[in-house]
Amino acid sequence: MKRFWAAAALLLLLAGLAALHVSALGRITGQLTGQLEQARQELIQEHWDQAQTFLDAAYRSWDQRGFYLHTTLRHTEIDDIRASFHEAFAYLSLREDAGECAAVCARLINQLELVLEAELPTLKNIL
């Protein structure tokens, strides 16, 4: 019976860790999408410096959690987000087309939302 309880405890632990992971990912993506949305709003008004500040903060935040994200998410998703960040930075350095840069921010927000959505224990994901 000891094996039974050990196995049941292990399953509960994994379920708890999975819940923590979803919660942590929700916090990370929530913070990032907030910063990216602010960057997008600044870009619409062509406030390049303010947009740069928000985008830098978002990228730092993303980069700091690289290990955690790499060990829990598919690497292609992480690489796509990183590529989008670099694309946004390229537009920022040129400071020519704010609309394109805002569109890249919108795509980044969408990518982050999809990353979170894929981890949620919803019926859609399970099926």
Next chain:
Amino acid sequence: MFVVLLRTVILYLFIIAGIRLLGKRQVGELEPSELTLALIIADLASVPMQDNGIPLLSGLIPIVVLLALATILSVLSAKSIRFRALLCGRPSVVIEDGIVLESELRRNRLTIDELMEELRIQGYTDFHDIKYAILETNGQLSVLPAADRKPPTAAQLGLRPEEPGLPVVLISDGRLLSRNLRQRGYELPWLERQLSAHGLSSPSQVFLLTVDQLGNTYCIAKGDPA
């Protein structure tokens, strides 16, 4: 490439540890649930082994979950007969008093050719020799011969043969297992006498030497013809 190598080593060690934790029974005799487990684990492990884009955890977590579920199911099936029957099915009697039960064969999707093949493997060619043949839940066929077709035992013949007990290995591939020698209550001079009786002078010349509880030895010298 180095990543693939390390991932393969980690997954392999992980699966070996998991299967060991499940117990010895799982390895040799696969019940339907255990066969399913083995197939899924093999598949789960191979994906993150080959694809570096998938986190290792995506392979490890499902394996841990499966092993935990298998442990829970095996404990429950050990505790409850009803649960065991539900999980593993029940043994089926396919031959009774020498008569093949067609309905049971059909229910188990076993053809008469497969049944005869299995009986031949077990040394039975005549159905009349069989009292019962039972298809076990792990797919093996157990055959109980009819009472008048069974070979007589020593007790039935009124004989009282001495019990030789379990033979213990004293020398294995030239290496002396001193612990086994002491456990059987023998010393090196006794071993030297046994070796010289077989025309040998050193344990390094011996491939296998065993001794039973009656002191009977069995010796194969290195390089002996099979």
